[in-house]
Amino acid sequence: MNARPYVLREASWAVIKSESYSVAVLPWGATEAHNYHLPFGTDTYEAEAIAIESARIAWERGTRVIVLPAIPFGVNTGQLDIPFTINLNPTTQLQVLHDIVSSLEGHEIDKLVIVNGHGGNDFKGLVRELQGKSGMLIVTVNWWQIESGKAHFPDPGDHAGALETAVMLTLAPDLVALEKAGAGAARPFVISALREGWAWTPREWTKATEDTGVGDPRGATADAGKQYLESITAKLAGLFSELAACPRDGLYRETNPRQEQSD
Numbered sequence: 723m724n725a726r727p728y729v730l731r732e733a734s735w736a737v738i739k740s741e742s743y744s745v746a747v748l749p750w751g752a753t754e755a756h757n758y759h760l761p762f763g764t765d766t767y768e769a770e771a772i773a774i775e776s777a778r779i780a781w782e783r784g785t786r787v788i789v790l791p792a793i794p795f796g797v798n799t800g801q802l803d804i805p806f807t808i809n810l811n812p813t814t815q816l817q818v819l820h821d822i823v824s825s826l827e828g829h830e831i832d833k834l835v836i837v838n839g840h841g842g843n844d845f846k847g848l849v850r851e852l853q854g855k856s857g858m859l860i861v862t863v864n865w866w867q868i869e870s871g872k873a874h875f876p877d878p879g880d881h882a883g884a885l886e887t888a889v890m891l892t893l894a895p896d897l898v899a900l901e902k903a904g905a906g907a908a909r910p911f912v913i914s915a916l917r918e919g920w921a922w923t924p925r926e927w928t929k930a931t932e933d934t935g936v937g938d939p940r941g942a943t944a945d946a947g948k949q950y951l952e953s954i955t956a957k958l959a960g961l962f963s964e965l966a967a968c969p970r971d972g973l974y975r976e977t978n979p980r981q982e983q984s985d
Contacts, residue, residue, distance in 0.1 A: 728777040731791045744966040745787045745833045746826055749773040752796030752840035753808040755927075757882035757935030759903035760890055762806060764882070766794040769839030771893045772865045772955060776837075779959035785966045793818065796840040801927040804934065816848045823858050832970050835962065836862040841881065842924075859970060863961070868954040874946055879906060879937015887939035888947030895944060903940055904933030 725732040727741055751766025761767070770792040777787045798809040810818070819836075826834060836845050845862040852860060871878030871885040878885035883906055890898050908931050915921035927934060 726774075726778070728781045728787055729774055729789050733788075741786060741788075743786045743788045743831060745785070745835060745962055746831050747773045747777060747787060747789045747835045747837060747962070748822065749789065749792035749837045750796065750839065750843060750845075751792055751794050752798055752842065753794055753806070754796075754798050754801050754840075755804050755807065755934040756886070757904050757906060757933050757939060759899045759901075759939065760882050760887065761894075761897045763794060764886065764890060765796065765839035766792050767894055767897075768886070768889055769837050769865065772839075772951065772958065773837040775951070776955045776958035776962060779955060780962040780966075783959070783963055785959075785963040787962045787966065790822070797842040797844070800842070800924045801934075803928055812844070812848065815843070815845075816851060819845070819848055820852060820855075823852060823856050823860070827856065827858060832857060833859045833965050834861070835965065836860065837958070838862060838864045857970075859965070859973070861961070861965065863958065865954060865958070868957050869950070871950065874950045874953075875942075877937060879935070879939065880908070881931075881937065882906060882935035883937020883939050884942045884946075885937075885950065887942035888944065889951060890947070891942060891944040892947035892951055900940065900942070904935055906935035906937045906939055907932045908936040 725734060725737060727733055727737045749766070749769035751763070751769045753762050754765070755762060756764045773789045777789045780787050795808045795810045797812055797815065798807045801807040802809055823834065838845060849860045849862060852858070866885065875884045875888070877883065887898065887900065909929070911917045916923060
């Protein structure tokens with residue numbers, strides 16, 4: 723396979739030197755259990771593959787975008803009693819992101835898109851903190867929120883459910899052991915506000931789930947995953963292209979002046 727010029731871990735210095743990139747993309751996943759049928763690296767596989775496919779679409783339209791190597795560790799404080807869950811605290815993530823942004827700024831890249839693959843990662847606060855220290859435009863995207871899974875799945879699930887399983891059946895079918903999947907049953911909170919979602923606290927994963935999954939994955943198909951991926955990667959590619967075409971100081975539309983009405 724020829725190296726793809728929009729994938730940094732494949733590209734050589736000769737390729738990088740010959741291109742002029744305008745948008746960098748950082749896939750960010752996690753390392754954690756995903757029921758009995760999906761690999762610990764599911765979140766990273768998904769984030770990286772979605773970022774790369776979206777970059778391919780944008781590149782073929784003329785957008786010079788580059789996908790950085792994926793970060794495989796996320797915020798997993800609620801799963802640390804599960805062996806080989808690897809946790810990065812938010813403060814650690816902030817320092818990692820700070821150093822990546824500083825490196826990119828030295829290379830005259832001023833736009834970065836974080837493609838997040840893990841629900842425990844929340845980059846909004848980190849981006850707000852960096853906003854006062856950096857001139858970088860940082861956009862964060864949770865790939866499963868680009869388009870509602872309910873348009874493709876009767877019950878998408880929350881973690882290792884039908885949506886995520888279908889996506890992995892498309893991206894890495896050899897790593898999916900659907901016959902081993904648990905039902906993905908979850909124990910709801912006792913407190914009504916937490917159940918309804920207007921109050922929040924982190925879940926303790928082994929207490930909240932039977933098999934580390936939330937949502938029944940057993941009806942997932944690769945065809946459904948393919949259709950969902952095609953839809954969201956087209957939209958994400960559009961974001962990359964729009965960002966590349968937008969001047970750094972031209973992010974906002976001018977308001978139309980109020981037209982005076984004639985008598």
